[in-house]
Structures are given as structure tokens and as C-alpha cells.
Amino acid sequence: MDFSSFLTSLGTSFLIFIVLMVLFAWLSTRQGNAVVYYPNRIVKGMEPWEGGSRTRNPFAWIKEALSSSEQDVINMSGIDTAVYFVFLSTGFCPYLFVSFFSFLHTLLGILVLSGIVLLPVLLPIAATDDGVKKNEHTSNTTSNGTFSDLDKLSMANIEVKSPRLWAFLVATYWVSVVTYFLTFKAYKHVSALRATALMSNEVKPEQFAVLVRDLPNATSGQTRKQQVDTYFKSIYPETFYRSMVVTNNKEVDKIWGELEGFKKKLARAEAIYALPQRNGQGTRPTNRTGFLGLCGKKVDSIEYYNEKIKELTQKLEAEQKVTLREKQQGSALVFFTSRVTAALAAQSLHAQMVDNWTVTEAPEPRQLIWSNLTIKFYDRIIRQYVVYIVVFLTIVFYMIPIAFISAVTTLKNLRKLLPFLKPIVDIAALKTVLEAYLPQLALIIFLALLPKFLLFLSKTEGIPSGSHVIRAASGKYFYFIVFNVFIGVTIGGTLFASIKTIEEKPNSVFDMLAKSLPGNATFFLTFVALKFFVGYGLELSRIVPLIIYHLKRKYLCKNEAELREAWFPGDINYVTRVPSDMLVVTIVLCYSVIAPVIIPFGVLYFALGWLVLRNQALKVYVPAYESYGRIWPHMQTRIISALFLYQVTMLGYFGVMRFYYTPILVPLPILSLVFVFVCRKKFYGAFCHTVLEVASQELKETPHMEQIFKSFIPPSLISEKQEDEHFEDALSQVSRSESSV
Amino acid sequence: MDFSSFLTSLGTSFLIFIVLMVLFAWLSTRQGNAVVYYPNRIVKGMEPWEGGSRTRNPFAWIKEALSSSEQDVINMSGIDTAVYFVFLSTGFCPYLFVSFFSFLHTLLGILVLSGIVLLPVLLPIAATDDGVKKNEHTSNTTSNGTFSDLDKLSMANIEVKSPRLWAFLVATYWVSVVTYFLTFKAYKHVSALRATALMSNEVKPEQFAVLVRDLPNATSGQTRKQQVDTYFKSIYPETFYRSMVVTNNKEVDKIWGELEGFKKKLARAEAIYALPQRNGQGTRPTNRTGFLGLCGKKVDSIEYYNEKIKELTQKLEAEQKVTLREKQQGSALVFFTSRVTAALAAQSLHAQMVDNWTVTEAPEPRQLIWSNLTIKFYDRIIRQYVVYIVVFLTIVFYMIPIAFISAVTTLKNLRKLLPFLKPIVDIAALKTVLEAYLPQLALIIFLALLPKFLLFLSKTEGIPSGSHVIRAASGKYFYFIVFNVFIGVTIGGTLFASIKTIEEKPNSVFDMLAKSLPGNATFFLTFVALKFFVGYGLELSRIVPLIIYHLKRKYLCKNEAELREAWFPGDINYVTRVPSDMLVVTIVLCYSVIAPVIIPFGVLYFALGWLVLRNQALKVYVPAYESYGRIWPHMQTRIISALFLYQVTMLGYFGVMRFYYTPILVPLPILSLVFVFVCRKKFYGAFCHTVLEVASQELKETPHMEQIFKSFIPPSLISEKQEDEHFEDALSQVSRSESSV
Incomplete structure (x- = not known):
């Protein structure tokens, strides 16, 4: 992918987003659609267009979302949703912080760039002398495509052993410290939110x-x-x-x-x-x-x-x-x-x-x-371990059954096994389509069914509460997605080619990860951009639920109850939403120093997500349960896990750059572990149990x-x-x- | 050491024990010694010779000890002491069980013996053909000495790959199952003891x-x-x-x-x-x-x-x-x-x-x-980790400072550094003694001070209760003693010679342990025998406290309070007593199948210990605290640790014997881990906290x-x-x- 095609894809996504936003602005003001765009308000017995939002101004919802307070969210959608927003804002706040730094950073990139432009002028003889000055990985990434314009802004453009790497080293520390600071503050805030909610004087x-x-x-x-x-x-x-x-x-x-x-x-x-x-x-x-x-x-x-x-x-x-x-x-x-x-x-x-x-x-x-x-007690423990093993096997070996099914379900095989399909399959147009999609079909179906499968597994563990099952499934999905999408894509084919090296030196996985990171920066950049423009566009406009609702209303629903069932929105689907946000956190963190250009995209992802979901939380989704922010400790631990992955990767990458002071980074992963330990000790207990000073608050009335x-x-x-x-x-x-x- | 010298040493120890026992029978009936032999009764305000024990029958105390019930021990010395007896009897019960089996076992050894005698007669040509039939390790152990009579009763006498090894394999399983069964029963019993004591209707x-x-x-x-x-x-x-x-x-x-x-x-x-x-x-x-x-x-x-x-x-x-x-x-x-x-x-x-x-x-x-x-909270956590590191370093590297001090404190150096000692040091008789003992002096002093040092370390952790400090110190001492005495002696010099092999293959430590075990069987046999005959003889006769008391009474004490201080016995010193019992458990377990002849010695150690300490608990020691058997979970875990060590060693030893079915033993260590996990889940909570059904029992009177x-x-x-x-x-x-x- 070259730079112009990247811009084209970015532009297209942005255009789609704009179209969807305009569509939303137009559709949401129509009376008949109120139940699709304002179900939460309707369920709560409020007017859909309270506060004069039924204007033609397509940005009215933005104003509303921005002006809503945390208390509004708690009132409309409960603590869990408020905690999710804390998560989203901790997601983008550090990037805002870091953005400021990365501004200097990008400047640095420009300096390096100009340096490279200047060097051949000033030292033409030295440059033509040999290939040492030209880095291995610069040539490495260029061979991956001709996407050199963005590459020039990345760390891959720095000479090996260059003292300029000091700036990147400092940046690595800076990102870590910012993450510690913000997640700690967020933990404190969420803990207070939980305490306030639990000590409420209403009878629960x-x-x-x-x-x-x-x-x-x-x-x-x-x-x-x-x-x-x-x-x-x-x-x-x-x-x-x-x-x-x-x-x-x-x-x-x-x-x-x-x-x-x-x-x-x-x-x-x-x-x-x-x-x-x-x-x-x-x-x-x-x-x-x-x-x-x-x-x-x-x-x-x-x-x-x-x-x-x-x-x-x-x-x-x-x-x-x-x-x-x-x-x-x-x-x-x-x-x-x-x-x-x-x-x-x-x-x-x-x-x-x-x-x-x-x-x-x-x-x-x-x-x-x-x-x-x-x-029973031991039954629960055994179930838990069995489920863990199944999940582990699913994460590591999920490609095997899919590859097998893909191999079996070729057109040839289908014709052989199910001869009655022959006349249909032989239609030329259909044949082309089937040949293109059949191999991916198994994967698509698997990925669509995965959350359900993980929910089923989590329920099998013997967990007594629904929110806990969702939490457990969300954790499993996180490991799946990070392992398979992030590490899978990054290392990709390289892994299998050099499987022997890994067997001999297991820690070379990180080296490999470090080596293959810069080459994939553009892939993930596009991925994140697509995700937020198209994903949040669809989320905001609710095109799919709208169409389904209107179809059901026209052809199926006969009474109020059925109609209500047709528009009832359900809750913010944490099982898949939180892990895919976590994936973006992981990606952006890991690239934050290597290719700082990804940071604004990260900021946009979380800012846009915050804005769109604020709207959805206030107006659309109806929470299915209230667990008083019980999911937060897991979110925080996973943010720090992502940070840990980033730190170890950076250690590897600085090693690849043959920077002498790389060991200066060694304390960072240890610091992360200590940080997780301290947070757990300080806060986690209050998330597992109702604390007494909270429970002893007086009630409004005798229960x-x-x-x-x-x-x-x-x-x-x-x-x-x-x-x-x-x-x-x-x-x-x-x-x-x-x-x- | 040959067989006769082993018998001599055994006989001498036994003789010392008999002498000490007779001495005890004689001394304990004298009025003036009552405070040394019956202080616990005196402290409790009872008559020293209650129940007519003031007879000249030297075995009266045995009858008394045997007829005393667990309740007597609880009344006189508290739950902790009763739990210690549970520990001692679980210590010897399995050996009684196993003894029965080992009787067959020894028979088997005899069969093997006769087999070896018969084989050269029946197959003289095969025997003289080459050295394969003669095992490497048989020659190995004989080279360690000429202690062949006992060796013939041990597993080292079995041919490699022999089907007779099946019997030893079954025995390995048998010992494990017996240990699981008995420690589980004991845990249940101790748990009930603790519950009964805590739910007592007296105000504590x-x-x-x-x-x-x-x-x-x-x-x-x-x-x-x-x-x-x-x-x-x-x-x-x-x-x-x-x-x-x-x-x-x-x-x-x-x-x-x-x-x-x-x-x-x-x-x-x-x-x-x-x-x-x-x-x-x-x-x-x-x-x-x-x-x-x-x-x-x-x-x-x-x-x-x-x-x-x-x-x-x-x-x-x-x-x-x-x-x-x-x-x-x-x-x-x-x-x-x-x-x-x-x-x-x-x-x-x-x-x-x-x-x-x-x-x-x-x-x-x-x-x-x-x-x-x-x-403070984090202060305590940090202290704990620092102490753990210090203890780890002490266990692993304690020989370094001692070797250094020994090297410095040679006679030559002393004369050089402290010239004023010259005239004293040069006396011929003193010189010989000093030369003999100076090298060991540092070690002896270190070992004597170690429990105090560990107590100090445990107290530094910030633990608020005395019994907990003792428990913590006892655990540290256990690791020290098992690591240094058992593993140290067994592997001994071999380790340093082949340090390179270990670096390459860390699990070869167990192979090495397995190989060097049989050669050290006699050493440990003598060690255990000496420990119980001389150790318990001294314990029972209380010669040292008696002499100190009489000296103090004659020259120092002027009033009642000072006299009382002179005879006050203190408590059963758990800090060193439990770990050294654990050492015997470890030794006997590890040798139980390899050299079953050690089992009767193990039985004797624990039976004699039970008897002597029963007497001491009832009459002598005054417990310093009551923790309601809080130490038991640690004892149990350590017994299972010893079992684990034994199982892994046996795995290695069967490997050395090139027995094809060795992998059958692999489930055993895993089983041990599961067993510890289940016990912990089932029982441990009630040892950490006072359980509510216990605390809710009614009291005799309003507190x-x-x-x-x-x-x-x-x-x-x-x-x-x-x-x-x-x-x-x-x-x-x-x-x-x-x-x-």
C-alpha cells in the first residue's frame, strides 16, 4: 500500500462516516424512528426529544453528549456504563498527553528526515562508501511496499546506534509513566463511583x-x-x-x-x-x-x-x-x-x-x-480448570479445525459429497462468488459464533451471576483477540518460517515481534481508522437495527408487546466491545513510540467512541444489569498487560537497533508488575466485596x-x-x- | 563404615539412652529435683508426684505417658502441643503401616539376595561373560565403603531393568497413598480439635x-x-x-x-x-x-x-x-x-x-x-519480601561467609592478627585442640545462632503475634535444614564436580540425587539412630537443665523469684524441634523404598519421641502461648513437600535403574500437588480465621x-x-x- 492509497482509504472511510452521520441526523428526527434512536429514554418513561434536540442541526447530538455529566450517564445507564466511559477516557487521555509529546516527536522525525536529506548533500562520499549507514530495517520495510512517506516519520528511519534513539527511550518511559498515572487515577475514581453507588440510601x-x-x-x-x-x-x-x-x-x-x-x-x-x-x-x-x-x-x-x-x-x-x-x-x-x-x-x-x-x-x-x-464446590473448581484448558486450546489451535473445514468445503468436494447441489453450484456467476468466499466462510462463521461460545463456556464454569459470566467471557475474548489478531498479524508468516529459532530461544519471540512491528504499522493504522470511521458511523446511525425494526413492524408484529420486542435495544455489548477497544489500546501502545503517527488515530478512535457511545448510552442502550463497576479491575489489569507487551517489545526493538543503553528499559516491565500488584492490593478487595464503611450508611427508609x-x-x-x-x-x-x- | 562398626555405634547410642533413662528414673524421684522434672505441674498448682509415680520403677513414666489421653495433653499443655503429638503420630503411623509392607519388602530383598547367590551357580558362563549383570551402582556403593550387608537389603542390589522393580514401584505408590490418607485424616482431626477449643464456653x-x-x-x-x-x-x-x-x-x-x-x-x-x-x-x-x-x-x-x-x-x-x-x-x-x-x-x-x-x-x-x-501496610509487604530474599541468600550461600571466617581464623592468622594471644596459643596441648576445632568453630557458632537469627528476621517482617513469628521462623529453618543437611549431604561433593551438567540440564539435579542416595543410606541411618537415642535420652533426663539449676541455686539465687526463674522450663521449642522432625520425615520418606531398612528406625524415632515428649509435655514444659493448632497446615504442607521430593527422587532413581515402566510414577508428584490444593481449599480457611459456626456457640457466662x-x-x-x-x-x-x- 503506498501513501496515496492509504489516504484514499482514509478519505473513503471518512466519507462513509460523514454520510452515516448525516443519515443519522436526518433519520433520528423522524417520529416513527424514535423507538430506534431513543429507546432508553422511552423505557425510562421520558420524552424522546427532551431538551429540544429535534433540530435539523446534525451536530446537536455532539453538543448534548459533550454537555452530559457523569451523573447523567449514571442516572440513565448505571455505574457500569459510567465506568466504561472512564475506561474510554483513560484510553484517550494518555494519548492526548502523549500527543503533545509526540508533537515534539514528530518534529524529531522531521529533523531526522531533513537530516537524511541533508546528509547525502554534505557527505556524498561517505554515503556512497558502503551500506552500513543505510539500516537493515529501512530496507526491510521498503521491501514490504513503497510506503516510504509514513515510514520516514517512524523510528525505522533512525540510524542504528544513533544517539537520537535517546529521545525514543525517554518517550518509552514517558508513555509508561503516563499510563500508570492515569490508570491509577481512574482506579481511584471508579472505586469512589462504586462506593457512592453502593452506599446510596435507596434499598437494593x-x-x-x-x-x-x-x-x-x-x-x-x-x-x-x-x-x-x-x-x-x-x-x-x-x-x-x-x-x-x-x-x-x-x-x-x-x-x-x-x-x-x-x-x-x-x-x-x-x-x-x-x-x-x-x-x-x-x-x-x-x-x-x-x-x-x-x-x-x-x-x-x-x-x-x-x-x-x-x-x-x-x-x-x-x-x-x-x-x-x-x-x-x-x-x-x-x-x-x-x-x-x-x-x-x-x-x-x-x-x-x-x-x-x-x-x-x-x-x-x-x-x-x-x-x-x-x-458443588470442587465441581466448580474442576469446571473452571477444564474451561481454562478449552479456552487455551481454542486460542492457540483455533486455526486447525477452520483450515480443515476450509479444505473440505471446496467447490470440488461439495460437488462430490452433495451431488444434488451440482446444478446450483455450476452456475457461472455463483461459482465465482462461492470460490471467493467459501474458504473464508468457516472463519467468518467461527468468529461470529466465538462470543456465544465463550459465553457458554463461562456459564459452564458454574458462575452464579450474569454480569460475572459476561466479564469472564470478555476476558477470554481479549486473550483471543490480542493473541490472534495482534501477535498473529504482526509475526504472521515469519513465525512459521523460523519456528526452530523460537524452540531454541523462546525469548526471541519478542525480537521477532520487534522486527516485524514497523512493517505492519500502516496495516494497523488503516485498521484503526477503518474501525472508528465505519464502525462508529454504523453504531451511531443504527442503520441495521432500523431496517430490521421497520421490516418487523411491517410484516411480523401484531401488538404492542411484539413491537416493543422488535425495537428493544439490549445493552452495550461488553463481551466484544471491551476486548476490541483493548485491542486498539494494545496496538496504539505498541506503536506509540515506534510510529508516533498512530497516536492521533488512537486519540480519534477513543474520542469518537466516547462521543458516539455517550449518545448511545444516554438514548439507546438499556443496561441489562448493574454490577457497580465490577469489570474495571479487569480492564485496568489488561491495559497494564498491553503496556507490559509494549515495554517488552520496545526492549526487543531497541535491541534490534543495537542501542547500547537498551538495558535502561529493563526496570519498566518490572515496574508494571509492581504497579499491578499495588493496585490489586489497594483497590481490588473493595471490588470483590461490599466494604463495611459503605454498607453501614443509613437508608432513606426501613427496607x-x-x-x-x-x-x-x-x-x-x-x-x-x-x-x-x-x-x-x-x-x-x-x-x-x-x-x- | 562397615556393618560391625554400624552395630557398634548403634549399640553405644542405645547404651547411652539406657544410662540416661536410668539416671532419669533415679533423679526424678528426688524431692529437690521436682522443679526440674515436674515444673509444669508445679506451675499449674498440682502435686509433682500425683498418681503415685514416685516409685523406683524406671518405666513408670512410660506407663503414664501411654495411658494419658489427648484431653490430658490439652488440659496440661494446650492445643498446640496436642497438635504436635498428632504430627508425631502421623509421623510414625505411616511407618507402622509401611513397616508391614516393608516386611514383605525385606523378604523380597532376601529373595533378591538369594537370587544373586543362586545366579552364579546356575549361569556361571553368563555371569562371567561381562559386567552388565553387575550394576554400576552396586559397585558404586561398595566403593563408598564395605558396608555390603545392609546394601544387600536395599534396592541398589536389584539388577537394572529387572522385573523385580515392579514391587518397588508398587511400594512407591503405597507409601504415597498411605501418606495422603493419614495426613488427610490428621488434618480433619486437628481441624476438629481447633474447632472444639475455639467454641469452648469459656471466655477468652x-x-x-x-x-x-x-x-x-x-x-x-x-x-x-x-x-x-x-x-x-x-x-x-x-x-x-x-x-x-x-x-x-x-x-x-x-x-x-x-x-x-x-x-x-x-x-x-x-x-x-x-x-x-x-x-x-x-x-x-x-x-x-x-x-x-x-x-x-x-x-x-x-x-x-x-x-x-x-x-x-x-x-x-x-x-x-x-x-x-x-x-x-x-x-x-x-x-x-x-x-x-x-x-x-x-x-x-x-x-x-x-x-x-x-x-x-x-x-x-x-x-x-x-x-x-x-x-504500615506496604511497609509490611516490602519487609516480607526483603526478609524472603535474605533467607534465600542465607540458605544458599551460608557456607561462603563461614568458609571465609574459617580461612581467616586459622592459628597462623590468629597469631599474626592478635599477637597478644601468642603465649596462650603456643601451648602444645591447646594448640592441638584449637587446630582441630577452629575450622568448625564458625560453623558451630553459626548453627547455634541461626534459630535466633531467623526469629529476628521473622519478627522484622512486622508480624503482630508471637506464635506467628515462631511459625515463620520454623518454616525458614525447615528450608534451611532440608536444603543444607539432606540435599547438601546427599549430593555433597558430586555437585561441585559436575556443576556444568546442572547448568545445561537443570533437572539432572534429581538424577544426581537419585544416584547418590543409596550410598548415603548408612550415613542417615546412623544419623537417625543417634538422634533418637542420644537426643531423646538427653531430653528425658534433662541433665543439662538439672546441672544449671543446681549451680544457680547454690551460687546465684537468693530468693523465691530468682529460684523460680532458674527452674522455669519454657515451652517445647517449636522453632527447631519441628524442622528437625521434618528432616527425619524427609530422610525416611526418601529412603523408604530404596532402603526399607530405614523404616523401623523412623518408627522408633517417632515412637520414642512421642513417648518422651508426652512425658515432657505433661510434666515439664509450660506453653508460652496458645494458637489453637495454627501451625498444623504448615506441618502438613511440609510433609507433602517431603513426599514430593521423595516421589521426584524415585522417578530419577527408577530412571537410573533403566526401568521401562518408570513413567508410571509421573502422576504421583502431580497427585501430591492436587492433594495439597484440595487440603488447602477444604481446611485452611478455618485455620486463618475463626469460623462463625464456632464463634456462635454460647458462653458459660456473660463476658x-x-x-x-x-x-x-x-x-x-x-x-x-x-x-x-x-x-x-x-x-x-x-x-x-x-x-x-
């Missing part, structure tokens, strides 16, 4: 509950319920409120799911019936009772569904009773009347055998993964314990009849079970 | 207190006392009782020490004065006021001391006031009215910044190391909080006047400080 159900797992076998004649109640009453005689024994809800969930399905179908049938027809009267909709409504007897839908609902409701009630009485499992939720007691209990050992009565903080009711609650208790009952177990009928089951009151002892 | 002051360190800076106008009280009152409004702010006691301790010294001197002077003299009247003792009582004015002792005491008492009172008011530090002891709250508080995070308000369990008052309480509080006041701060005079100082009541807010 999860602050009054703990999750108890790994109950020992109950003594004979004692139900699980009695066992839990007796145990906790004896330890917390004053603050124990009530317990909820976890039940095996598989059966009841299934029935409930069916019931809900029929209820939806009934509502839909009724809506169709109510539709004004040409002849003025609605037609009663019909359906078939067989497989997928395709075969079987044709019946009147409304009657049929009503009957089914009645039948299932009875079945559900019976199953609810059975579940609550007989399917009690070895874990429970325990409720306390005081936040402090719940916080204390969640941090303390209850039983002499640590693998019994393990007590942890209860997640939010909506986050609770009921099926994971009953997994309504019955309501707190009820908020944890899974929907499939909520009985519509009076609760009094359950006697001594998984949900019953402690006083009753006591009286029966 | 340390269960009502927590130690709070790393207080943040107080806001202006607030004293430390107010800061602590406000903070804990807000979190525990109902159960908070009172706080004791830690003060800088350096000055007051010094004055108090001087005062106590003078009080002792006064008592002594008075005792001398009261002594009946020849002329019927006591002489008033005199002393000099100058340096060490050697120079200065001669004064009447009683008057002089009385005056000094009066003066110092006033000074102490003034200093106490100043200390309590103005020398408050950033840590405190906080008292709760409930055991559960104290246990909960000690396990929970209190502040958002984890390095502030760190709360841990309070140690027993007598264990508290006041000077360590004020060391007398004032008394609990007072038991923590350091002696130098106890005021003899009414307490009301202190106003708003480090010890004052919360109500007062509140009223002044």
Missing part, C-alpha cells in the same frame, strides 16, 4: 441477601429449609430475616415457558382478530396443532390457546408445589434485615470445613443464574423485607394464589418451620 | 477483640481515639464495646524495665540482708552506682534501690500519661461484646481502600508484639468486658492509681470521648 434487594452454597447433607428428618433457618438463626439471631432454598426449576421452567408462549400467541391471535378487515369484521385466526403449526388438525386459535393456557396453568401450579416441597437443593438465598450483616456474612467463613456453607454476595435478582446455583424477598423469586415460581397455601416449602417463613420443629 | 479475651491497623490520617481536631471510636460505633452500633489505641511505648517500656530491675535488685538485697550470718546479724549489702556496679560511689543497696524505685515510679507515671495522651499511633485494638461480631469483623473489609483500616484477629494478649503493631479490656493493657502502662485520672487518652472509655465531641 441484593444488598440484603447472601448466596449460600454447598450445604452439607441435612440430618435425617430435617428439610433443607429447616437446616438453613436453624443454622443462620443461631449465628445471626437478631438480623436473620428469612431464607429461600434453591429448587430444581427445570420442570417448572419448562411448563412456565410453554405457558408464556401460549399467552403470547393468544395475544397475537386476538390482535389479528381485532384488526379491521376489508369486510369490516375480523376473521378468527386458525392454526394447526401439529409440529411447528405446519401439520395436524386445524383449530380456532383463540379457543385453542385459551384451553391450553388453562390446562398449563393448572399443571404449573401443581408443579410449583412439587418443586417447592420436594425439589429443594443444597443451596439457598438468605435474607438479613441489615445491609451490614449481609456484607459481613458474605465475607466470612461459616463452617469449619471451608467447602461447606460457602457464603457469597447475592447478585441482583435479574442476574441470578438459577441453574448454576447448585453446582420492606417482604418485597426484597419476593424480588428474588424466579418468575416461574410466582404463584398467583395466596402464598399461605405453601406450607413449609422452599419459600416459607422461618416462624412456621420453627413451629414445626 | 482474644475472641472478643480485633486488631485494627493502617488507620488513615485523622481529620484535624480529632484524636486517634475519637477516630477509632466513631468509625466502629457507626458500623457496629450494638456490639462495639471500647477501643485501645496503640501507643509508642518505647520510652515507657524503658523506664518500666529499669524500675522492674531495681525492684528485683531490692528483693535480692533484702534477701541477702535477711540471710543468717555467722555473727547472728545480717550485713547490709552495698553496691557501686557506676558502670555495671564496678565503679562509682559505694552506697547502701537497700536504701539506694528504694530511692531509685521511688524516683522511677514518679517518672513512670508521668511518662504513662504522656504516652497515653500524646503518643497514640495509627493502630488500635477494638473490643466487641460478642464473639460473632469479632469473628465477622476480623474477616471483613472495612474501608474502600484496602490498605486502610485493615482488621485482623487479635492474638492472645501475651503474644502481642506491640512494637510491630504500627508498621466481663472490663477484665477482657484490661488483659490487653501492656504491663508498662498499667497505672497503680485510679484510672479515672486518664482523661481522653488511648485507653479511655468511649462514652467520655463521645461527650467531648
